[in-house]
Amino acid sequence: MATSETQGAKGKTVVRNIGLLLSGDLDRPILDDDTIIAVDGRIVAFGKPGDVDAEGADTVIDARGTTVCPGLIDSHVHPVFGDWTPRQNQLGWIDSTLNGGVTTMISAGEVHLPGRPKDIVGLKALAITAQRAFENFKPGGVKILAGAPILEKGMVESDFKELAESGVKLLGEIGLGSVRAGAEARQMVAWARRYGIQSTIHTGGPSIPGSGLIDKDTVLEADADVIGHINGGHTALPQQQVCELCERSSRAIEIVHNGNEKVGITAARAAKDLRCLHRVILGTDGPAGSGVQPLGILRMVALLSSLADIPAEQVFCFATGNTARVRGLDCGLIQIGRAMDLVFMDRAQHTAGKTLLESVALGDIPGVGMVIIDGIVRCQRSRNTPPAAEIPAILKGGH
Numbered sequence: 426m427a428t429s430e431t432q433g434a435k436g437k438t439v440v441r442n443i444g445l446l447l448s449g450d451l452d453r454p455i456l457d458d459d460t461i462i463a464v465d466g467r468i469v470a471f472g473k474p475g476d477v478d479a480e481g482a483d484t485v486i487d488a489r490g491t492t493v494c495p496g497l498i499d500s501h502v503h504p505v506f507g508d509w510t511p512r513q514n515q516l517g518w519i520d521s522t523l524n525g526g527v528t529t530m531i532s533a534g535e536v537h538l539p540g541r542p543k544d545i546v547g548l549k550a551l552a553i554t555a556q557r558a559f560e561n562f563k564p565g566g567v568k569i570l571a572g573a574p575i576l577e578k579g580m581v582e583s584d585f586k587e588l589a590e591s592g593v594k595l596l597g598e599i600g601l602g603s604v605r606a607g608a609e610a611r612q613m614v615a616w617a618r619r620y621g622i623q624s625t626i627h628t629g630g631p632s633i634p635g636s637g638l639i640d641k642d643t644v645l646e647a648d649a650d651v652i653g654h655i656n657g658g659h660t661a662l663p664q665q666q667v668c669e670l671c672e673r674s675s676r677a678i679e680i681v682h683n684g685n686e687k688v689g690i691t692a693a694r695a696a697k698d699l700r701c702l703h704r705v706i707l708g709t710d711g712p713a714g715s716g717v718q719p720l721g722i723l724r725m726v727a728l729l730s731s732l733a734d735i736p737a738e739q740v741f742c743f744a745t746g747n748t749a750r751v752r753g754l755d756c757g758l759i760q761i762g763r764a765m766d767l768v769f770m771d772r773a774q775h776t777a778g779k780t781l782l783e784s785v786a787l788g789d790i791p792g793v794g795m796v797i798i799d800g801i802v803r804c805q806r807s808r809n810t811p812p813a814a815e816i817p818a819i820l821k822g823g824h
């Protein structure tokens with residue numbers, strides 16, 4: 426089931442006969458190309474067959490006219506260790522999510538670790554251990570950016586410097602620990618930023634008994650890089666406050682599956698009206714009280730496309746290029762030099778939509794036919810999505 430390989434494909438990978446190529450780039454979400462070439466897991470060319478050198482490939486994939494999109498990125502998960510979540514006591518949740526087209530996940534804190542340390546040396550040790558553990562072990566090949574410490578009172582600037590020097594690049598969502606006041610959070614966010622550590626803040630009511638409310642004024646004062654689950658996790662702020670956050674902050678607007686769906690739609694519409702859709706990124710916030718959502722990102726794409734009236738090809742960018750840019754990742758876009766992380770999709774069998782994009786705009790989730798990470802085929806026909814009408818074929822290699 427899981428694999429510990431950390432290297433990408435060796436040699437040349439060619440994907441050809443792509444029916445529709447989604448770029449991940451909101452400024453140009455559809456590309457007029459049908460072939461992608463990678464060497465050692467990195468995209469080196471894409472174009473029409475006559476424009477690229479497809480000779481001498483080690484792996485050849487015939488997309489068979491399906492839609493290819495950069496691998497989906499879940500901007501908000503709570504991993505612990507390996508492919509196990511103690512929150513719902515499930516094994517294999519990351520591999521299941523790979524079957525939902527997700528190739529990268531970003532930790533918003535390893536908060537579910539039984540006995541999670543809350544003293545400062547302990548929380549730093551946990552973050553460094555989680556960062557190392559997921560760097561060394563990628564369940565199903567999925568890249569997990571973990572090691573996201575939960576801020577506690579008493580942390581000082583040198584703690585952030587030490588974390589950064591130890592390889593920590595993220596903070597867990599602010600508000601899950603004892604730091605909940607705006608001014609205190611703002612100071613720690615600034616220290617983190619000084620050392621290149623990105624920050625996210627919990628937005629909305631308490632997630633479980635024992636956690637607290639983070640309201641609009643606290644979010645604005647803290648000024649974290651990402652307005653974490655702007656639609657609540659689970660309980661949302663009043664819609665007016667959510668719209669105000671979109672308008673008054675310039676930070677990333679993260680909409681999650683485990684939040685309030687109505688307010689998620691409101692936030693996406695607000696971003697559209699404010700012409701700042703490039704700030705919108707998607708997450709699941711799983712595992713959580715609501716569980717694990719292997720198809721959570723695809724469900725968010727279908728939800729926002731169908732009910733916030735945003736074209737499907739643009740919503741796919743929220744879960745790919747937007748997140749890659751906000752998070753500084755080397756994937757998420759069909760661009761030379763980026764990781765060849767791809768999800769192959771087609772309209773689900775018997776959807777009312779005539780094309781994949783039309784089916785998503787009608788609110789149906791697509792069928793996943795293959796997922797590639799760093800040039801390696803990690804899954805073929807998804808065991809979790811509805812069956813795709815057409816799926817790609819491996820003509821040569823693949824591993």
Ligand SMILES: [Zn+2]
Nearest residue numbers: 598627632658
């Ligand atoms: Zn949260």
